[in-house]
Amino acid sequence: MKLYHISCNNLKRRKGKVIFLVLGLMLGIATIVTLLSITESMTRDIEDRLDRFGANIVMVPKSENLALSYGGITVGGVNYAVKEFAEKDIAGIREIENRENLGTVAPKVLGAAQVMGQQVLLMGVDFAVELPLKTWWHLDGTAPAAADDLIVGSEAATTLDLAVGNTVPLGRRTFKVAAILESTGAAEDSMIIGDLHAVQEVLGKKGVISLVEIAAFCRDCPITEMVLQIAEKFPGAKVTALKQAVMAKMQSVELFRAFSYGIAGLVIFIGSLLVFVTMMGAVNERTREIGIFRAIGFRRGHVMQIILLEAIVVGFLGGFLGFVSGNLIAWAVLPLVIPNGTFAGVNLSLGALAILLSISLSLLASLYPARKGSSLDPSEALRAL
Amino acid sequence: MAYDLEKYREKRERVLGVKKRGLGFGRVAGLVAIAILLGLGLVVVPRSISFLQNRQLEDAIYKLSGERSEADQALAELKKQEGVRDVVVDAHGSRVVVTYNKGVLDTAKISAFLLKQGAQAVLLNEVGHSQRMHTMKKEAAATGGQ
Amino acid sequence: MQTRENAVRHLIEIKDIGKDYQAGANTVSAIRHMNFQVDDGEFISIMGQSGSGKSTLLAVLGGLNHPSRGQVLVDSLDVYGLSSEQRADFRSEYIGIIFQSFQLIPYLTVLENIKLPMAITGISAKEQDAMAHSVLEKVGLGAKAERLPDQLSGGEQERVAIARAIVNRPPILLADEPTGSLDSETAEGVMALLRQLNKEGLTIIMVTHNPDACRHGDRTILVRDGLCLAQ
Numbered sequence: 001m002k003l004y005h006i007s008c009n010n011l012k013r014r015k016g017k018v019i020f021l022v023l024g025l026m027l028g029i030a031t032i033v034t035l036l037s038i039t040e041s042m043t044r045d046i047e048d049r050l051d052r053f054g055a056n057i058v059m060v061p062k063s064e065n066l067a068l069s070y071g072g073i074t075v076g077g078v079n080y081a082v083k084e085f086a087e088k089d090i091a092g093i094r095e096i097e098n099r100e101n102l103g104t105v106a107p108k109v110l111g112a113a114q115v116m117g118q119q120v121l122l123m124g125v126d127f128a129v130e131l132p133l134k135t136w137w138h139l140d141g142t143a144p145a146a147a148d149d150l151i152v153g154s155e156a157a158t159t160l161d162l163a164v165g166n167t168v169p170l171g172r173r174t175f176k177v178a179a180i181l182e183s184t185g186a187a188e189d190s191m192i193i194g195d196l197h198a199v200q201e202v203l204g205k206k207g208v209i210s211l212v213e214i215a216a217f218c219r220d221c222p223i224t225e226m227v228l229q230i231a232e233k234f235p236g237a238k239v240t241a242l243k244q245a246v247m248a249k250m251q252s253v254e255l256f257r258a259f260s261y262g263i264a265g266l267v268i269f270i271g272s273l274l275v276f277v278t279m280m281g282a283v284n285e286r287t288r289e290i291g292i293f294r295a296i297g298f299r300r301g302h303v304m305q306i307i308l309l310e311a312i313v314v315g316f317l318g319g320f321l322g323f324v325s326g327n328l329i330a331w332a333v334l335p336l337v338i339p340n341g342t343f344a345g346v347n348l349s350l351g352a353l354a355i356l357l358s359i360s361l362s363l364l365a366s367l368y369p370a371r372k373g374s375s376l377d378p379s380e381a382l383r384a385l
Numbered sequence: 386m387a388y389d390l391e392k393y394r395e396k397r398e399r400v401l402g403v404k405k406r407g408l409g410f411g412r413v414a415g416l417v418a419i420a421i422l423l424g425l426g427l428v429v430v431p432r433s434i435s436f437l438q439n440r441q442l443e444d445a446i447y448k449l450s451g452e453r454s455e456a457d458q459a460l461a462e463l464k465k466q467e468g469v470r471d472v473v474v475d476a477h478g479s480r481v482v483v484t485y486n487k488g489v490l491d492t493a494k495i496s497a498f499l500l501k502q503g504a505q506a507v508l509l510n511e512v513g514h515s516q517r518m519h520t521m522k523k524e525a526a527a528t529g530g531q
Numbered sequence: 532m533q534t535r536e537n538a539v540r541h542l543i544e545i546k547d548i549g550k551d552y553q554a555g556a557n558t559v560s561a562i563r564h565m566n567f568q569v570d571d572g573e574f575i576s577i578m579g580q581s582g583s584g585k586s587t588l589l590a591v592l593g594g595l596n597h598p599s600r601g602q603v604l605v606d607s608l609d610v611y612g613l614s615s616e617q618r619a620d621f622r623s624e625y626i627g628i629i630f631q632s633f634q635l636i637p638y639l640t641v642l643e644n645i646k647l648p649m650a651i652t653g654i655s656a657k658e659q660d661a662m663a664h665s666v667l668e669k670v671g672l673g674a675k676a677e678r679l680p681d682q683l684s685g686g687e688q689e690r691v692a693i694a695r696a697i698v699n700r701p702p703i704l705l706a707d708e709p710t711g712s713l714d715s716e717t718a719e720g721v722m723a724l725l726r727q728l729n730k731e732g733l734t735i736i737m738v739t740h741n742p743d744a745c746r747h748g749d750r751t752i753l754v755r756d757g758l759c760l761a762q
Contacts, residue, residue, distance in 0.1 A: 001643060001646035001647065001649060001650045001656075001659055002650055002656075003650055003651070005643065005650070006636075006639070006647075006650065009638050009639055009643070010638060012638070013637075013638035222524050223520070223524070224510075224512070224517065224520050224521065224524065225524075227509075227510055228446060228448075228480065228509050228510060231448070231507075231509035231510055232448050232507075232509060235507050239509075239510065240510075251440070251513060251515075251516070254436055254440075254515075255436075255440065257433075257436075258433045258436050258437055261429055261433050262433075288634070289636060291634075292630075292634045292636065293647075294595075294619065294622075295593070295595055295622065295628055295630075295634075296622065296623070296628065296647060296648045296695070297619055297620065297621075297622040297623025297624070297626075297648060297651065297699075298619060298623075298650075298651055299616050299619040299620070299651070300615065300616070300619070301409040301410055301411060301616075302650075302651050304409065304410060304411035305410040305411070308410065308411060308414050312414075353425070356421050357421065357422070357425060359418070360417070360418035360419075360421040360422050361418075361422070363414050363415065363417075363418040364415065364418045364419065364422065367411065367414075367415050367418075370411060371411065374411075378595045378596075379590050379595045379596035382595070382630070382634070387570070387571070388539065388540055388541050388542050388570060388571055389571065390539070390607065392571070392702075393606045393625075393702060396606070396624040396625060396702075397606055397607070397608060399620065399624055400608060400613070400617055400620045400621045400624055400625075401608070401617065
């Protein structure tokens with residue numbers, strides 16, 4: 001027989017109380033784990049997008065009004081009244097200091113056009129540079145080869161009832177649908193994408209560029225610096241790293257995280273109070289028993305050890321179960337918080353932290369009751385003697 | 386039976402030999418628990434506080450041109466404006482980072498102020514302050530590691 | 532000074548002890564003045580009416596209750612000159628106590644209750660098992676090792692309490708009314724067991740109000756109003 005046998009046996013005997021204690025801690029830990037798992041999944045979701053956009057930079061004309069969403073992210077304004085870029089100036093991008101880090105420079109022209117009786121957003125791109133940049137595009141058909149080939153976004157295709165091989169009259173020219181773009185969940189879905197110069201002609205914007213997407217040819221290269229260099233080169237442009245645009249979303253996640261910590265602190269405090277009150281009650285109930293322990297030679301430290309070992313077991317159970325249930329809740333709730341979001345997965349180091357936290361709280365909350373119990377005068381405790 | 390002093394000598398010595406052996410279980414457990422909680426608190430609390438404090442801060446990056454002394458004068462004035470946290474001229478000497486509270490100011494106001502002061506400044510970029518710090522740290526680590 | 536090796540002639544020496552309690556504004560003396568000695572291997576009965584101070588005396592002897600004055604020397608150790616931790620070890624090393632109402636731990640089995648005093652001694656599990664079973668046989672409860680205390684009769688609980696008190700092989704056994712709640716036949720059995728243990732060398736101090744029980748002892752100390760009347 002060792003002291004922990006006494007602790008375990010006592011816990012077994014007081015199942016109701018133990019369940020109550022474990023539930024209290026579990027609730028606190030589960031709240032923390034749920035909130036942190038959700039923020040982690042949100043972060044993961046944003047980072048996924050970051051990865052997708054890689055080191056891309058978007059350059060649009062500076063404007064105070066009319067924002068346009070592109071790639072699912074608001075990157076700036078394209079206003080038809082503002083001065084767009086001249087195609088011949090675009091080459092200037094390649095003159096920045098960090099030019100060796102520049103990969104693809106993909107200029108685009110944007111404009112609305114009447115297509116088969118519907119207003120549609122037309123985008124003119126240089127397919128040779130655009131397609132390698134859009135690694136997430138899945139084309140149903142063949143990649144455009146000729147100047148009169150089109151890619152039609154999935155939504156646009158449905159609305160206009162277009163299929164691969166159909167012809168589409170645009171302005172004075174006739175184009176052929178070379179491919180349908182599978183749904184990306186972004187703005188391309190409702191667009192018709194054609195050759196840059198052909199679309200410029202259709203829109204009456206010869207030599208005009210609405211926005212430029214720039215892929216930086218590097219990993220961990222100084223994107224912020226490159227953005228500034230391009231901005232210096234084009235005073236009329238608003239240059240944004242897509243990463244920066246996505247990162248702005250991170251702010252709200254951070255706010256949620258800070259809020260989570262606050263809530264978690266509160267719940268944990270209540271949980272610890274619960275442990276304290278219950279342990280205090282348990283020690284009072286066990287006065288006689290503690291008296292017996294002391295009478296047969298247990299030191300104060302032994303009595304404390306018995307009570308604290310119980311606290312450790314309760315803390316461990318609360319932490320472990322809280323971690324498991326927190327993950328389950330996060331997994332169940334996540335689709336409601338982030339549409340199409342995926343659960344970030346079980347974070348084992350968070351699990352270890354949760355269990356440590358739970359044990360520490362349980363220990364601290366039991367410290368005073370244990371001290372009080374162990375300092376009981378044996379003859380006082382054993383009035384029956 | 387007559388009392389024999391030697392009979393229980395071992396027991397007697399065990400009783401008298403009891404010394405306070407270092408730290409007791411309770412104290413160790415308490416200390417470890419406090420250390421863990423303090424450690425967690427030290428990680429979480431300052432981060433949350435600094436996040437909440439910096440949440441409203443934005444960085445506007447301007448390119449300076451023209452007379453340097455005029456610009457310096459303008460920047461010194463700008464620094465005194467309400468809502469401006471910091472004005473730092475970066476390593477290139479031609480760019481200035483204005484950290485401001487977006488609840489009080491916006492870039493239009495800052496640009497207008499600089500123009501009024503006679504400084505020639507072009508807004509290059511607008512970034513969240515903590516985000517810029519984060520990116521700079523990451524990029525510094527990346528270039529430092531190469 | 533924690534030991535009085537030179538001056539001590541008896542295993543237990545009670546020197547001018549007294550114990551006062553505060554009851555409101557009044558001071559009540561549970562033990563007014565007592566002086567006696569017990570030799571190694573003796574079987575002493577302390578007899579008195581309830582409230583005579585005999586249970587307090589037992590607690591003082593067992594290192595459980597600090598006297599207001601006087602000295603308790605056991606094996607030349609000044610029990611109340613020891614630190615609280617040393618006194619706990621003193622109880623573990625020297626004293627086995629049988630409480631009036633047995634005081635078994637209700638959620639531990641008979642065997643576990645008996646092993647309880649060994650939980651802090653560092654004795655290996657195997658040895659603990661052997662020692663516990665051996666005392667269990669001695670008190671005649673070998674078949675009931677896995678029962679819980681409330682599944683036993685009063686006499687059996689008493690035997691478990693005895694087994695627990697002697698399992699660590701202490702030199703001194705303190706018994707508080709060991710036959711108080713037992714029928715005469717069972718009581719007789721318990722007394723025979725104590726007698727047997729005494730013959731094996733155990734020093735026994737038994738508190739009782741029953742003159743019948745006293746005849747098993749070598750000597751009887753009469754206690755009334757906190758004073759020793761006769762030895």
